Amino acid sequence: MGTRHVLILNWRDTLNPEGGGSEVYLERVAGELAARGHRVTLHCAAHGNAPADETTAAGVRVIRRGGRHTVYLRAALTYLAGLIGFGPLSRNALGRPDVIVDVCNGLPFLSPLYARRPVIALVHHVHREQWPVVLGPRLARLGWWIESRLAPWVYRHCRYVTVSEATRAELAVLGVDAARVVVVHNGTPEVASEPVPRTAHPSLIVLGRLVPHKRVEIALQAVAALADEMPGLELVVAGQGWWEQPLREYAESLHIEDRVRFTGFVTEQQKHELLCSAWVALTPSLKEGWGLTIVEAASRGTPTIAFHGAGGVAEALVDGESGMLADDIDDFVAKTGTLLRDGVQRAAMGEAARKHAASFTWEASGERFAELVMRRQRDHYLVP
Structure with missing residues (x-):
């Protein structure tokens, strides 16, 4: 040939x-x-x-x-x-x-x-x-x-x-x-490291570049809405970008700065550990061609919540099986709370997410x- x-x-x-x-x-x-x-x-x-x-x-x-x-x-x-x-x-x-x-x-x-x-x-x-x-x-x-x-x-x-x-x-x-x-x-990127346990407290992660169209603000809003119900709730924002400072200021304005951890750039090992330990991954992005972070989380058994109409995310996860797709911001917040509360559903979605991610090589x-x-x-x- x-x-x-x-x-x-x-x-x-x-x-x-x-x-x-x-x-x-x-x-x-x-x-x-x-x-x-x-x-x-x-x-x-x-x-x-x-x-x-x-x-x-x-x-x-x-x-x-x-x-x-x-x-x-x-x-x-x-x-x-x-x-x-x-x-x-x-x-x-x-x-x-x-x-x-x-x-x-x-x-x-x-x-x-x-x-x-x-x-x-x-x-x-x-x-x-x-x-x-x-x-x-x-x-x-x-x-x-x-x-x-x-x-x-x-x-x-x-x-x-x-x-x-x-x-x-x-x-x-x-x-x-x-x-x-x-x-x-x-x-789907290969998982070479051993898994690490989930956090003892409710935890969320947003992984990706910190730019406006990733809409990390919506994840911050979800934390603010659920903070009183879940005192131990933590959000990890993993990634770097020029939009980090406005996000930090927004977290302060919502009075959740003590619940949000900005990691900056993370190595592959750090990313692996964060995705393994989080209860739920959030992808509030306006548009994604695919949703690589969704399958990266899925390969660790971590389900993701994203938006209908955000491009390829609807193929990177199966709505209702390996994750959830929200219609609007209120629905995004509500689905985040639902998945954090229901450990049985979360575990089932995590396993389905792992199988779905494995189908892409x-x-x-x-x-x-x-x-x-x-x-x-x-x-x-x-x-x-």
Whole structure:
């Protein structure tokens, strides 16, 4: 069958301070491709946590150029310089890839405009609801126009990959033919450590980046609403981000600062221990392409409460079996209280969550992605 050179364009990598679940997905899929003999290169933004050029233990070359906003232009210049073979960027030459995976995380790289190669557009989720939260009204309109109008036109001849049926449906609303969209789910990270016991007191955890659209405030509201009934209730907020200080201030305004523990960055071992020990995990996010933290908690037997309409979370958990989906904030708070009170239901959901998470593997995801890469010669949508 042969092998391919796969160039991945994404603005972040897992070592980036703002990296999250979508970067974990890319890292694992890239590693699976490399394990199958493909040459894989990731071009992403530079940051202080890693060198400008390195090869990972999984065999993936990572090139870091540009910043959050300039990485898109630097990717195009580095690509073109590599093909031309001269100029100040030639030392970063990528060579001619067989396939480009262009990650459209709100803002796309628009690689079909300059790269005469087959392009796979990877979209974790559509950002309609997030643009106004992250940007002001004027820039939000521009961002949504790029994502909803410009990108579908630029990638009109490309195959799409997404991580959930929910995002596949959202792309269809934007005019992307469903026949061009392949769903490749996240795998569930392996649990290598021994389990630790649950806390003796009622405990909740929110795991992820601390940014506004994760809506950690709702978890704080749940604690405030249940505080009188459950004097020992504790919430652990595990993760880092620029929104931490406003969250701390909000906890103080609710008079629950003594019940909320902000951990900052956590190692894999610390994350494992926190997910094992919590009674219930909360994912109040506005939108998730999949919900990696949900299956991470599930693999430790910890059920999650999230929201209906929040994207792929409805596939990362089974409502009423491995977790609960809420209709609104009041329902979210009520379901949190219900699951904290009912140990029998919580244990049953935890076991169902563990089984559901085990059905998703990175090996299967990597194999599915590799099949897509290898089909480029036969797939109409991958012909440049």
